[in-house]
Amino acid sequence: MPEAIWVSFAFGLGLLVKTAGLPPLVGYLAAGFVLSGLAETIDITVEATNALEHIAHLGVLLLLFTVGLKLKLRSIISAEVIGGSLFHFAITCAVFTPGLYLLMDLTWQTALLLAIALSFSSTVLAAKVLESKRELRAFHGRVAIGILIMQDLIALVVMSLASGQAPSQWALVVFGFPLLRPLLFRLLDASGHDELLVLLGLLLALVLGGLGFEAVGLSSELGALVFGAMLANHPRSQELAKSLWSVKEVFLVGFFLQIGISGLPDGDALIFALVASVVLPLKGILFFFLLLAFRLRARSSFLSALSLTNYSEFGLIVASVALPDWLVPLALTVAISFIISAPVNRFAHTLYERFSARLTPYEGQRHHPDEQPISLGSTRMLIMGMGRTGTAAYDHLAESEARVMGLDSDPAKVAKHQKAERNVVFADAEDMSFWQGLHMPSVEAVILSMGDIEGKLIAARNLRKKGFSGYIVAHTMYEDEARQIREAGANEAYLTMSETGVALASQLKSRQSAAPGHTAGAET
CATH class of the missing domain: 1.20.1530.20 (Na+/H+ antiporter like fold)
Incomplete structure (x- = not known):
């Protein structure tokens, strides 16, 4: 056959x-x-x-x-x-x-x-x-x-x-x-x-x-x-x-x-x-x-x-x-x-x-508009990677902190966020020339929410190389990747699924606590 x-x-x-x-x-x-x-x-x-x-x-x-x-x-x-x-x-x-x-x-x-x-x-x-x-x-x-x-x-x-x-x-x-x-x-x-x-x-x-x-x-x-x-x-x-x-x-x-x-x-x-x-x-x-x-x-x-x-x-x-x-x-x-x-x-x-x-x-003297180096100005909170996780973090921080900025390497995604009036600009964290031209005088904390582990590692290393001493936090799916991110310079790397489970349990406990007639240890 x-x-x-x-x-x-x-x-x-x-x-x-x-x-x-x-x-x-x-x-x-x-x-x-x-x-x-x-x-x-x-x-x-x-x-x-x-x-x-x-x-x-x-x-x-x-x-x-x-x-x-x-x-x-x-x-x-x-x-x-x-x-x-x-x-x-x-x-x-x-x-x-x-x-x-x-x-x-x-x-x-x-x-x-x-x-x-x-x-x-x-x-x-x-x-x-x-x-x-x-x-x-x-x-x-x-x-x-x-x-x-x-x-x-x-x-x-x-x-x-x-x-x-x-x-x-x-x-x-x-x-x-x-x-x-x-x-x-x-x-x-x-x-x-x-x-x-x-x-x-x-x-x-x-x-x-x-x-x-x-x-x-x-x-x-x-x-x-x-x-x-x-x-x-x-x-x-x-x-x-x-x-x-x-x-x-x-x-x-x-x-x-x-x-x-x-x-x-x-x-x-x-x-x-x-x-x-x-x-x-x-x-x-x-x-x-x-x-x-x-x-x-x-x-x-x-x-x-x-x-x-x-x-x-x-x-x-x-x-x-x-x-x-x-x-x-x-x-x-x-x-x-x-x-x-x-x-x-x-x-x-x-x-x-x-x-x-x-x-x-x-390289020529004039660069492509998508690749211009940027200055973060008075930004205090920086989010690198504006997918679902980065967007949720941005919206949560923007409720109490006006000086939030998001970075993303997808111009179409950047345009979508800008249309929604979010402060998001184009930048590729894996581009060494981006780090060479970056000015971030007021940044206090950075969230690494890019989709790939390599981007997070490169960002964490280069942030520390530039002398940034603020707080760096990231998320990932796997424990070995979390360890690599910490070793690259991040203060903490949370496991996405584990934190989702904690958040769901917290919502349930909050709902039970708010229920009328609820008492600790009561039978259900």
């Missing part, structure tokens, strides 16, 4: 590479190559069946649908995102196309399509790396995701042009799809939080988006992206994306398995992948200097560029449509880039601290 063999090899090698700290999809590609090698060695039949090809296609559609769910105009309409992505794409194609044409004796069309495939960075890898470090909403994380979305749109245009599919006269119907948005919003509201939510996502991505667009002669990939984008502004769009995450990942396993099973890489494919890996750092360097040109600081430029220094699964999707003969060499190239990029991104902040003295001189 081929399905049992695929699942066994995919799980085994996926778990093996995950244990080594690499993305599991590297293992899925390896599983396909191993199966292909076994077929040649022991003369068994291992080939991609119609079922596997169908699953692979569904994985691609769901990937594009979830990309569409993140396609908010405010996330990509900025000079650094649009300019950085387009300039990088143009420069990469302008350099790679003639190089591939001359060195590999290819046609101009093949060389151009290969250059386009190599110009993209991995949405899957970058999103996972940033999410694992809780930096998706940090400034450099939003810049990287915005550039990736722009690249995905470019890839979709290339796929549509390369497929040569002529739309029918009914294709004009798609211009009326925005009128369906209120209906789609109602369906999303009515679907709840369980399996109906997942089924709604599958219906929109695979049926209405995929089959619907194919029926009028348009790309099914475009349809999946469009229907995702139509829901992007709904408050529950990210909940829908998260509910589909596991389903999409399972289906994408089929895509990577299919590539591996299609054949073992030969010597030419291996040489191509190794050469592409050697020039991979140039991709990151180009992103770094382009983002600097758009007035970002060296730190944000470095962290964004590092998360984009890899090759993309979208390159494979483009190749599956336009360059099927190059699918295996490109798959090997993507896998090697993941092996390089994943571990390097784990130490991104450490690498920047080590090389910051060499990188900061490249």
Whole structure:
């Protein structure tokens, strides 16, 4: 039974590479190559069946649908995102196309399509790396995701042009799809939080988006992206994306398995992948200097560029449509880039601290508005991280203390708080330049309510380095993290769940004490 063999090899090698700290999809590609090698060695039949090809296609559609769910105009309409992505794409194609044409004796069309495939960075890898470090909403994380979305749109245009599919006269119907948005919003509201939510996502991505667009002669990939984008502004769009995450990942396993099973890489494919890996750092360097040109600081430029220094699964999707003969060499190239990029991104902040003295001189004199250093003025109480916990702390303190300020690294969240008339400003506690430019003459106490442990540790250490002797308090979920926060300089770190239990018990005791006729020790 081929399905049992695929699942066994995919799980085994996926778990093996995950244990080594690499993305599991590297293992899925390896599983396909191993199966292909076994077929040649022991003369068994291992080939991609119609079922596997169908699953692979569904994985691609769901990937594009979830990309569409993140396609908010405010996330990509900025000079650094649009300019950085387009300039990088143009420069990469302008350099790679003639190089591939001359060195590999290819046609101009093949060389151009290969250059386009190599110009993209991995949405899957970058999103996972940033999410694992809780930096998706940090400034450099939003810049990287915005550039990736722009690249995905470019890839979709290339796929549509390369497929040569002529739309029918009914294709004009798609211009009326925005009128369906209120209906789609109602369906999303009515679907709840369980399996109906997942089924709604599958219906929109695979049926209405995929089959619907194919029926009028348009790309099914475009349809999946469009229907995702139509829901992007709904408050529950990210909940829908998260509910589909596991389903999409399972289906994408089929895509990577299919590539591996299609054949073992030969010597030419291996040489191509190794050469592409050697020039991979140039991709990151180009992103770094382009983002600097758009007035970002060296730190944000470095962290964004590092998360984009890899090759993309979208390159494979483009190749599956336009360059099927190059699918295996490109798959090997993507896998090697993941092996390089994943571990390097784990130490991104450490690498920047080590090389910051060499990188900061490249900054311009004018900085991006989101990255200006700030002065806290007469602020007495400072709250770092304005999520639910930070907001509750702010509101409680603001009842009796007027000089309260909140800091957060998400400009959208900052704007929301400012609209609610809270004194909240943009700042990234993990940015060393923020600490260098920070003035806090009147601050007496600091609450660390960021979502990630690393941010709290960095903030506590830098507060003490600046000579702050006031009270620092934080919260966390785990005792070992609480110990680390205290060792970094905090006076106290409370366990969130434990304090919630104490608060609930205190409310109950207060209610009982206030009940009429209540006496201590009375029977109930």
